[in-house]
Amino acid sequence: MNLTLKVWRQPSGEARGRLVSYAAQGISADMSFLEMLDVVNEGLIEKGEEPIAFDHDCREGICGSCGVMINGMAHGPMAGTATCQLHMRSFQDGDTIVVEPWRARAFPVLRDLVVDRSPLDRIMQAGGFVSIATGNAPDAHAILVPKEAAELAMDAAQCIGCGACVAACPNASAMLFTAAKVSHLGLLPQGQPERDRRALGMVTQMDLEGFGGCTNYGECTTACPKGISLENIARMNRDFRTAALRARPESAGAGGAP
Amino acid sequence: MELKANIPAGDLADMWERHKFDMKLVSPANKRKHTVLIVGSGLAGGAAAATLGELGYNVHCFCYQDSPRRAHSIAAQGGINAAKNYPNDGDSVWRLFYDTVKGGDFRAREANVYRLAQVSVNIIDQCVAQGVPFAREYGGLLANRSFGGAQVSRTFYARGQTGQQLLLGAYSALERQVAAGTVDMHPRTEMLDLIVIDGQARGIVTRDMVTGAIETWFGDAVVLGTGGYGNVFYLSTNAKGCNVTATYRAYKRGAAFANPCFTQIHPTCIPVAGEHQSKLTLMSESLRNDGRVWVPKRQGDTRAPGDIPEAERDYYLERKYPSFGNLSPRDIASRAAKEACDDGRGVGPGGRGVYLDFADAIKRLGEDTIRERYGNLFEMYERITDENPYRVPMRIYPAVHYTMGGLWVDYNLMGTIPGLFVIGEANFSDHGANRLGASALMQGLADGYFVLPATIGNYLGGRKFAAVDASHAEARAAVAQVKDRVARLLAVQGTRTVDSFHRELGKLLWEHCGMARNADGLRTALQRIPELRAEFWRDVKVLGTGEELNQSLEKAGRVADYMEFAELMCRDALERNESCGGHFRTEYQTPEGEAKRDDEHYAYVAAWEYAGDGVPPILRKEPLEYEHVKLATRSYK
Numbered sequence: 001m002n003l004t005l006k007v008w009r010q011p012s013g014e015a016r017g018r019l020v021s022y023a024a025q026g027i028s029a030d031m032s033f034l035e036m037l038d039v040v041n042e043g044l045i046e047k048g049e050e051p052i053a054f055d056h057d058c059r060e061g062i063c064g065s066c067g068v069m070i071n072g073m074a075h076g077p078m079a080g081t082a083t084c085q086l087h088m089r090s091f092q093d094g095d096t097i098v099v100e101p102w103r104a105r106a107f108p109v110l111r112d113l114v115v116d117r118s119p120l121d122r123i124m125q126a127g128g129f130v131s132i133a134t135g136n137a138p139d140a141h142a143i144l145v146p147k148e149a150a151e152l153a154m155d156a157a158q159c160i161g162c163g164a165c166v167a168a169c170p171n172a173s174a175m176l177f178t179a180a181k182v183s184h185l186g187l188l189p190q191g192q193p194e195r196d197r198r199a200l201g202m203v204t205q206m207d208l209e210g211f212g213g214c215t216n217y218g219e220c221t222t223a224c225p226k227g228i229s230l231e232n233i234a235r236m237n238r239d240f241r242t243a244a245l246r247a248r249p250e251s252a253g254a255g256g257a258p
Numbered sequence: 259m260e261l262k263a264n265i266p267a268g269d270l271a272d273m274w275e276r277h278k279f280d281m282k283l284v285s286p287a288n289k290r291k292h293t294v295l296i297v298g299s300g301l302a303g304g305a306a307a308a309t310l311g312e313l314g315y316n317v318h319c320f321c322y323q324d325s326p327r328r329a330h331s332i333a334a335q336g337g338i339n340a341a342k343n344y345p346n347d348g349d350s351v352w353r354l355f356y357d358t359v360k361g362g363d364f365r366a367r368e369a370n371v372y373r374l375a376q377v378s379v380n381i382i383d384q385c386v387a388q389g390v391p392f393a394r395e396y397g398g399l400l401a402n403r404s405f406g407g408a409q410v411s412r413t414f415y416a417r418g419q420t421g422q423q424l425l426l427g428a429y430s431a432l433e434r435q436v437a438a439g440t441v442d443m444h445p446r447t448e449m450l451d452l453i454v455i456d457g458q459a460r461g462i463v464t465r466d467m468v469t470g471a472i473e474t475w476f477g478d479a480v481v482l483g484t485g486g487y488g489n490v491f492y493l494s495t496n497a498k499g500c501n502v503t504a505t506y507r508a509y510k511r512g513a514a515f516a517n518p519c520f521t522q523i524h525p526t527c528i529p530v531a532g533e534h535q536s537k538l539t540l541m542s543e544s545l546r547n548d549g550r551v552w553v554p555k556r557q558g559d560t561r562a563p564g565d566i567p568e569a570e571r572d573y574y575l576e577r578k579y580p581s582f583g584n585l586s587p588r589d590i591a592s593r594a595a596k597e598a599c600d601d602g603r604g605v606g607p608g609g610r611g612v613y614l615d616f617a618d619a620i621k622r623l624g625e626d627t628i629r630e631r632y633g634n635l636f637e638m639y640e641r642i643t644d645e646n647p648y649r650v651p652m653r654i655y656p657a658v659h660y661t662m663g664g665l666w667v668d669y670n671l672m673g674t675i676p677g678l679f680v681i682g683e684a685n686f687s688d689h690g691a692n693r694l695g696a697s698a699l700m701q702g703l704a705d706g707y708f709v710l711p712a713t714i715g716n717y718l719g720g721r722k723f724a725a726v727d728a729s730h731a732e733a734r735a736a737v738a739q740v741k742d743r744v745a746r747l748l749a750v751q752g753t754r755t756v757d758s759f760h761r762e763l764g765k766l767l768w769e770h771c772g773m774a775r776n777a778d779g780l781r782t783a784l785q786r787i788p789e790l791r792a793e794f795w796r797d798v799k800v801l802g803t804g805e806e807l808n809q810s811l812e813k814a815g816r817v818a819d820y821m822e823f824a825e826l827m828c829r830d831a832l833e834r835n836e837s838c839g840g841h842f843r844t845e846y847q848t849p850e851g852e853a854k855r856d857d858e859h860y861a862y863v864a865a866w867e868y869a870g871d872g873v874p875p876i877l878r879k880e881p882l883e884y885e886h887v888k889l890a891t892r893s894y895k
Contacts, residue, residue: 012806030531032642038536038757045755045810050801053809055324057497059537061638062422063328078641085641110468111807118445121325125437129430130389133312134305134707137380137387141344144398154391154416157423161327190389 001027001093005040007052008100010109013116017109019098029089033076034059034066036088037099054113061085061225064160067167068113069100074164074223082162082225102163104172106210117163119209120177127201128181130190149187156183158226165220165228171212176220178206179236180228186239196243203240259514259867261880264668265369270886274373277669278712282719289314292718293477295462297449297504299326301421301699302682303483304428305706307443311435313711318475319432320444320464322499322812327429330485330497331702334421335542335635337405337413338385338699340378345402349410351375357408358697359887361587362662362690363839363855365517365863368886369669370687377704382414384707388427392416404585405544405695413696418542418634424699428706448812449504450743451736452480452511452678459508459678460726461733463740467812470805472740474728478718479677481710482508483702486661486683488521490820490827491772492764494658495527495540501816502823505665505684509826513673514865514878516666516686518823519831522693522840523773524659525591528642529611538657539642541614542635543695546584548619548628549652551575551591553612557602563613563651574598582894589692589840589853590894592656596773597851599655606653615651656773660698662689662840663830666865666880670713671705674865679714681705686863691839744804747814752797756813759794763817763824766790771828776844780832784825791821826866826875833877836860857889 003024010017024040031039034056041051057065061082068083070076076086091097099113107115157180165176182199185191191198214233221230266277284292292315296307299321307319321329341354354375359366382400386392392414393401405413416423435441446467453461453474461476487502488494509515526541552571559566574594576583586594595612598604605611620628625648629636636647643653664686665673671687673680682702689697726733766786770779794817802808837846837853838860846854863880 028532028534031534032536035534035536039534042755042757045799045801046753048801051810053807057323057328057499058330058333059498060333060495060539061641062333062419063323063330063497064325064332065323065328080637081641085638087641087644089644114807117324121327121433121436121443121445124430124433129434130387131434132384132387132431134309134384134431134711135380137383140342140382140386140392141399143386145394146398147394147396150391150394153389154393154423157391157416157426158419160422161325184391185389188389188391190387 001029001088001091003027003091003094004096006096006098007112009052009112011111013108013110027088029087031088032059032084033070033086033088034084052113053111056084059084062160064162067102067162067164069103069167071098074102074168075225079222080225080227082160102167104166104211106172106174107163107166119211120161120163120174122209123174123178123202123205124181126205127194127198130185131194143189145189153184153187156180156187156228156232159228160226162225164223164225166211168219168223169212170217170219171215173214173220174206174209174211175214175233175236176224176228178202179232182236182239183232186235195239196246199236199239199243200247203236259674259878261514261666261674261865261878262668263367263880264670265367266669270369270372273369274376281712281716284715284719286314290316292316293318294479294481294714295475295477296320296481296483297462298329298483298485298682298684299432300329300331300483300485300682301425301428301702302684302706303481304329304425304432305703306481306483306681306710307441308428308431308435309707309711310714311438311440314440317435317441318444318477319441320447320449322446322448322467324445326432326443326445327426329425330500331425331699332422333497334699335418335540336544337403337415337420337696338381338424339405339412339696340382340414340700341375341412342379342382344400345411347410349412353410354378354412356887358688358694359690360890360892361692361694363692363853363892364690364857364861364884364889365520365838365882366688366690367882368884373709374688374701374704377708378700380708381700381703385424385427388431390416390423390427403544404547408694415544418544418632421699424703428703449484450507450740450815452508453733453736454511454675455726455730455732458676463736465740468807470803470808472737474733474737476726478723479679479714481679481681481714482665482684483681483706484684486664487823488658488661490764490824491658491767492760493530493535493538495524495538498537501819503816503819505680506819506823508665508673508675508678510868511675512868513675513678514666514867515663515826516863516865517663517830518827518866519771519834519841520662520691520839521658522588522660522662523592523656525588525595525656526614526654527657528639529606529653529655531607539638540657540659541639541652541654543588545614545632545635548623548631549584549614549616550618551584551612551614553598553603553605559603563605563615572598572603579894586894587692587694589842592773593842595656611653611655613651614654616647617651620648660693662686662691662693666863670716671710672713672717677717679710681710691841743815744811747798747800747811747818748804750795750798750800752799754797755799756810756817759790759798760813760817760820763787763790763820767824767827771831774842774844775831777832780828783828784832787821787825787828794818794821829875830864830866833864834860855891
């Protein structure tokens with residue numbers, strides 16, 4: 001099939017960007033979206049034009065590197081599918097496809113379709129872990145975990161950190177990403193001791209990074225390639241509220257004051 | 259160069275315990291004075307960075323991805339082995355050790371493998387404590403399953419995303435240390451050279467992949483956890499960015515490269531769809547627990563699979579290997595698929611595919627159970643092929659998946675350059691000539707969490723390290739060479755894209771150094787690779803500059819290294835006149851077509867020493883002795 005692409009080109013973070021039209025010709029329905037971009041890039045290089053930069057790595061929907069807005073939809077039209085797993089059979093001959101980077105103030109463009117998602121790592125640093133050092137953990141069977149809790153935790157833990165939830169949200173909120181981690185650990189017995197600190201820390205960092213708030217549009221869960229559910233946001237809100245009510249200055253807590 | 263394996267004396271069973279006691283310690287006050295550079299943030303690198311940070315070392319960790327969470331360990335699907343024996347089905351440390359040595363076709367070092375099996379149990383404890391949501395039974399205990407090539411159920415898993423969950427566990431431990439200030443994380447940063455000063459690995463040269471800045475970093479030790487080199491074949495299940503550059507650059511600085519020809523071809527991948535194919539997708543081996551592999555008995559049978567009656571199907575794995583059947587080890591299953599297709603009985607476009615059929619399992623267990631076990635894999639298959647595997651059998655074909663070869667290391671995971679440690683897939687140590695399923699995650703985490711953090715202290719303790727910085731002659735020379743290479747790649751201004759060269763190299767290797775090799779083919783490749791390399795340097799087209807985000811330039815640097823490394827692989831394959839594990843030389847097979855090992859002449863590790871450009875590398879041999887597992891012909895019949 002033959003397609004027209006309108007692709008966001010921006011040589012660097014400081015430069016001005018614009019949409020540029022390219023013809024994508026002889027595209028097979030069996031190609032992935034990124035393979036289609038590969039073909040376009042090979043053609044551009046041969047003509048002496050710089051190829052379109054885009055993030056990608058595993059190309060099997062799990063590393064979370066890839067992700068672009070395709071006709072205004074994060075990761076394109078197919079539900080539960082990352083850009084790399086989207087195949088061209090989702091499009092028709094003659095289509096015009098608009099390809100843009102994730103759009104969010106917290107994700108500045110580095111070049112073309114490549115954005116800086118390091119704020120997500122910093123949210124993780126603010127509490128997305130269980131504080132346990134390597135070595136001498138108790139036997140894995142020492143603490144029983146109900147199957148249901150493990151399954152729910154896994155549902156949340158599947159998040160690939162691609163940032164589609166942020167890009168899809170009219171407020172550019174990172175609530176779904178943050179909630180997935182807060183939920184995953186909050187559902188497991190191992191996550192209980194730090195449950196309050198985690199919710200407070202991660203939500204605070206999320207705000208500091210310049211992400212917007214959640215106003216229940218639900219675009220995030222629709223765009224999410226792993227189908228992370230809104231229930232996680234409800235769970236995080238509950239944890240955050242409880243934690244905020246229980247919170248006391250760290251020093252007082254540490255000293256065991258009433 | 260001398261290969262000293264440094265295996266501690268004494269009994270295998272308490273060797274590691276005693277060694278840990280015998281090794282030097284670094285006092286808590288002194289740990290922060292040691293800087294350790296860790297390249298790679300996957301299961302091995304990420305776990306090592308987190309653990310060394312926790313111990314109090316000053317750590318710098320580098321990865322080419324935009325976040326350490328994206329290292330390719332994330333894509334491992336099936337599971338992680340551990341000798342927990344929770345199902346009480348006869349597993350033990352000894353059995354895991356035995357299976358791994360045998361599965362590796364007797365080309366791995368016993369002492370390393372035994373330690374791996376011992377440490378495996380700690381890994382599961384550690385990961386559970388971190389909150390890794392492993393699959394569980396209704397009673398709350400961990401679930402186990404059997405996995406390719408094992409007769410016990412020792413594999414722990416998190417749906418079909420075990421690698422993801424283990425890596426996110428290591429990543430969260432790593433981010434905790436970043437927050438604590440013990441680890442400086444450098445994403446979008448690629449190592450382009452190793453700096454060796456006074457015979458010790460003391461630093462690396464990197465390129466900032468956003469600004470293009472070439473920088474130097476120094477420390478008292480350098481750890482490479484940079485993964486395997488499967489992408490030398492262009493098409494593989496590796497992530498697009500996976501590359502040999504870090505290990506190959508270390509090789510050129512004096513680190514011996516061991517067994518480069520040992521590559522693993524995974525039997526269950528989605529077949530190639532066309533020339534545009536950019537990578538191959540694995541379907542977890544766990545599918546073979548319930549799927550049955552078959553091809554039509556008749557050549558050129560183009561009927562739809564449902565129209566081929568039972569009597570006209572050849573369930574060739576069950577036929578040839580009745581005791582292991584569809585769970586035969588990877589090398590054996592892959593080769594059998596190739597044979598069926600070479601025989602004209604392959605299915606799908608181009609006849610390069612075999613069926614993996616779930617009809618019987620669905621009949622036996624019901625569609626819901628199959629969906630629960632493999633739902634996400636079936637969805638992935640359907641997304642890629644547009645076929646519903648609940649209705650029609652999957653089509654699969656072998657693809658390059660893992661590389662057992664890697665930089666040579668001793669028992670302490672140190673290479674032939676003092677201070678250079680190599681962990682995970684990047685080293686050669688534990689899998690011999692063939693890796694068993696669910697053992698890569700085990701080895702990566704064993705090295706990163708438990709082995710390296712102990713052995714690196716032994717190296718750092720009791721040694722004096724002179725202060726070094728970018729003004730040192732060796733550092734300046736390395737930087738100059740890196741800059742010169744970048745400039746040369748940009749200056750060629752030829753006519754062909756980097757990918758077109760990479761694809762051509764990959765085809766050449768797949769043809770001559772893939773699932774089956776022979777001396778004639780390898781000689782052809784050894785002649786053709788230097789020609790292709792010369793064409794590359796004469797005609798490659800890399801646009802843009804070095805001082806910006808330039809993905810073509812990144813690829814060009816990696817492909818330039820593959821162009822040299824491919825030759826080393828073929829040389830190694832040609833030198834090893836035997837068949838073992840993933841290395842199948844067609845000249846050396848039994849009348850039934852099975853691999854014929856030659857223990858008398860080839861029971862050694864082939865470690866190659868760089869001797870200069872245009873000069874053949876020197877082969878050093880580390881003899882392998884089997885005191886505990888009797889050398890035997892591997893049989894899965």
